Structures are given as structure tokens and as C-alpha cells.
Amino acid sequence: MDESEMVAFWRCRLDEDEQAAREALARTTTTRRMIGGQWVEDTVQPPEWRRSTWSPQRVLAxxxxxxxxxxxxxxxxxxxxxxxxxxxxxxxxxxxPYANHLAYKESWRP
Incomplete structure (x- = not known):
């Protein structure tokens, strides 16, 4: 088993996860709307955030x-x-967690 190759693979997957989370954060928008005669700012999250417990902040952490x-x-x-x-x-x-990735090797499976 080549552990150094596994370490490099994991680093790449973490980079991909981080990039996806940062891109998702960039899709968050803030809107203003009138409620009861007052302007209220509201953060609008992409639909996939509302359907699950997934959030970019959790992924980044x-x-x-x-x-x-x-x-x-x-x-x-x-x-x-x-x-x-x-x-x-x-x-x-x-x-x-990355076993479905094309670069994952079955020989790494525990």
C-alpha cells in the first residue's frame, strides 16, 4: 500500500471539498424586503441548503x-x-467517503 499516494489523494479531495463550499458561500445573497413597514435584510441560501443539513460553513470546518x-x-x-x-x-x-471518486483505488479499501 502506497501511503504517500493516499495522502496526496486525500489532499486533492479536501481541496475539492473546500472549493465547492466556498463556491456555495458565494451563491448566498442578501436581499432587503419590507415587513411591517420596516426594511429587513434577509439572507437567501441556495435550495440545496434548505433541503439538507449540509452547509458550506460545516464543510469548511x-x-x-x-x-x-x-x-x-x-x-x-x-x-x-x-x-x-x-x-x-x-x-x-x-x-x-471518496470511494466513488475516479482516482480512488480499490486497494486502499480497508
């Missing part, structure tokens, strides 16, 4: 947390420390 885990796992893989075995065991599980 999740990406940030995953980047921290990735940094520690990559450090262990590169250093070949005692924690390397644990990193080798955990890394495939971190990639499972």
Missing part, C-alpha cells in the same frame, strides 16, 4: 479538521515513526 488529521498522519508516514503503523491503519478509513 470539517475540511479544516481533516487537514489537521492529515498533517499528523502524513508526518507519521514520512517519518516512519512508531505511529506509522497506526497512520497506515487509519488512512484508508479517512479515504472511504
Amino acid at each position: 470539517e475540511v479544516a479538521a481533516k487537514r489537521q488529521r492529515l498533517a499528523h498522519l502524513a508526518e507519521a508516514v514520512e517519518a516512519g515513526q512508531d505511529s506509522y503503523d497506526l497512520a497506515s491503519v487509519l488512512l484508508p478509513y479517512e479515504l472511504l
Whole structure:
């Protein structure tokens, strides 16, 4: 199993997740409307946000947390420390959410 290739794959997927979340945030608009004789600002979110618990803020927070885990796992893989075995065991599980991606390798499946 090539852990360094898995680390690179995960970094790319996190970049894609972050980009998608930032693009979704850019689609948020603020409108003003009159309610009871007063102007009220209202944030309008894309329909996909209202249909699920998905939000760009949550995705960005999740990406940030995953980047921290990735940094520690990559450090262990590169250093070949005692924690390397644990990193080798955990890394495939971190990639499972991306198993449908074209670049995902079945040999990475835990």
C-alpha cells in the first residue's frame, strides 16, 4: 500500500471539498424586503441548503479538521515513526467517503 499516494489523494479531495463550499458561500445573497413597514435584510441560501443539513460553513470546518488529521498522519508516514503503523491503519478509513471518486483505488479499501 502506497501511503504517500493516499495522502496526496486525500489532499486533492479536501481541496475539492473546500472549493465547492466556498463556491456555495458565494451563491448566498442578501436581499432587503419590507415587513411591517420596516426594511429587513434577509439572507437567501441556495435550495440545496434548505433541503439538507449540509452547509458550506460545516464543510469548511470539517475540511479544516481533516487537514489537521492529515498533517499528523502524513508526518507519521514520512517519518516512519512508531505511529506509522497506526497512520497506515487509519488512512484508508479517512479515504472511504471518496470511494466513488475516479482516482480512488480499490486497494486502499480497508
